[in-house]
Amino acid sequence: MEGKDERNGYPVSECSVSTATKVAGKGDPQACKGKFVVFFKKNLLVILTVSGVLVGAGLGMMVRNMNLTRAQMTYFAFPGEMLLRMLKMVILPLVVCSLISGAASLDTRSLGKLGGIAVSYFLVTTLIASAIGIAMAFIIKPGVGAGALNTNSLGLETVTTNKQTTDSFLDLLRNLFPANLVAAAFRSYATDYKIVTVGNFSNGSLISQMVPVGTDTDGMNILGLVLFAVTFGVALRKLGAEGEVLIQFFNAFNEATMVLVSWIMWYVPIGIMFLVGSKIVEMEDVVLLVTSLGKYILASILGHIIHGGVVLPLIYFTFTRKNPFSFLSGLITPFTTAFATCSSSATLPSLMKCVEENNGVDKRISRFILPIGATVNMDGAAIFQCIAAVFIAQLNNTELNAGQIFTILVTATASSVGAAGIPAGGIITIAIILEAIGLPTNDLSLMLAVDWIVDRTTTVVNVEGDALGAGILHHINEKEMRKQKQLRQEGGEELAEVRVEAVANVRAEDETSPLVTHLSLAQDCSVETFEEKEAIESVL
Template structure:
């Protein structure tokens, strides 16, 4: 028995993601996705007459939402609505109202989450054969998430700020102690927004037009910390279920976490909902999310701090770029004004030294003498 060559396997993985990215039926994509399975096909006989079989990939449909296709369609459809202008505003308002109503329902459910978490975690503990192993695994998950946030927030983001501005990023961040404390305490990017705007403008001197445009968008769109902990949570749940992730599944986790974190709500435990999307995309059970909810109150604090730090540094970078553009325009405007002044002076000099002007001036001087002689 032989296995399929690696080149055929990689080409079929590409076909797998092509069909998932471009679903033929959007309604079916909400319930089923394209999957790869393998069957044994007779490929011939050996010298002893034994039938040889080859493992061949075949495309099938599996139960579960096709997240990649739906996310891609939503992005393209959103761009198309914006292109329509006023005609597309009505549908955009409909989706915004639908999203707000959904968030109200989620806020109602959040009031009952502590009771639900208690029973879900209790059921998981009863199901586990080794409780110590579960607690140890959760501790490793918490440590990995916080370490990823420290690396991204303490090294990667400051390096990006320094690369654009050539300024000390930690002096910029030192003026944001209050919003960082608020983010750590509330676990909400939206609740941190007022103090963030105030500190960025007053302590770091960022232009109001920039801060009040970038920070509200960043509180909803920029979710670096959420994307990090969602990837770690997906890998943790896979290891908890003894599932070995291949390269395609890891790529799916990265793409789905990045895309879903953009639409995550800036509220406590807002990233937990998007983890379910990632688990559905790679075919993992979503009932293990109860474990994430049990420790999310710890991880979500560093997640929110990294999120608001990215928003603030983005506003600082844009302010620096804006200042450089204004300085360049002022320098170009100063050179142009000098050129115009010199041009006017040269014209005046030519007029004063022109023979025609001298002749006219002499004639005008002689005219009064002639008038006096006539009188």
């Protein structure tokens, strides 16, 4: 509610609150101290979360000098692992229940309109991100002069990927419609290959072919769950009164999950401290990696800064005419979580809570759009995938023509939709781009080596894109509601005039048309007494 505050459960005017504060605060040190305490309490979680990152970095540098064994590193990372497990625990109920609740609470027309705007926003921003990635790669040229870079000299493991581009996109469509919903909660479909003998020549040599075979891989099929949840929510809405009980169940389930999220949020600063610290401890020779792949890291992070700091805020301002940075200031906790966990899905609970509580976005909008955005809107991933593809082309001294550049642009936009919202989820999708333009995939290990650096800014940009999208949709929805309210008010005034005319003919009710509805004396608020009614009748 605009212009109002809430004290002890009662709405209080903002003007009266500010006036009282001004009167009490003139030359009163206690008032200043009180304001500081209020500010500190309100932003305590944000302060603790940011402190967790800084303390974690310092702790990691200290522990790094102790030369821990692999087992000791695992124990050191345990508190951070617990945070990730907690966040992943609430992803499934949060995504499914929030989407069903959101889709069921919006009528079909507004759902279709909001869905169309959301898809357009996701598509346009991802295309812009891909274009920025390609531009940064051609300007900075991270692969030029790095042809002598050898993966063996850096001590990297090779990444094996023999998946065809066609099968990758077909798997995306297959995962949209999971054959088993229960299995989709922890498994997704993936194509593998096996060699099959199909015949032999007359000289006795066998003919074999590589045949695609469907397999299940570990990892939630969140794309299929999103589509099912939205469709199921629309179906419940269509049921009307019969579906109300189930809608209330999912609403209650969703609210209970958000309470769990609010409890988990207080563990986030501790978990983040150990996540950041353990990653610093695990680093091998970071100086060699950064000097070898410094231009690639620079191009990726610079692309993320341009897209996240200029393009996305500009799009938000164009639609809403509001300051985007004041909107983003309420999302420091989810941004810090995104930076530490490198997972859009793990950041979703924190993002949903902050968008609703700090920025006042309608729950129906946030709970409908944010789970979809966390699945399909991967602006940051599109940027670094395009840079990686051009980097590998430059590394292999391959000149890219206009057709190949366009293929990178389209393939990165499409493949980022299916990128898993998990750490290093975008690396495998780079293989799809490389296959599409005919480049070898044996240099992917270079991307994996520095992915822990680039993936942090990637996830922050992904999360920022989702949050600003929710803000834009909330603004459009509010604008539409105000317009409808104004139309209803105008229609109400016209109806009031018609009613006065009909009410005046009270004594000749039997002679009037049965289609005219007369108001009783008790119902009529505009005319208080029978004498006044007679006076109006005489005038008419």
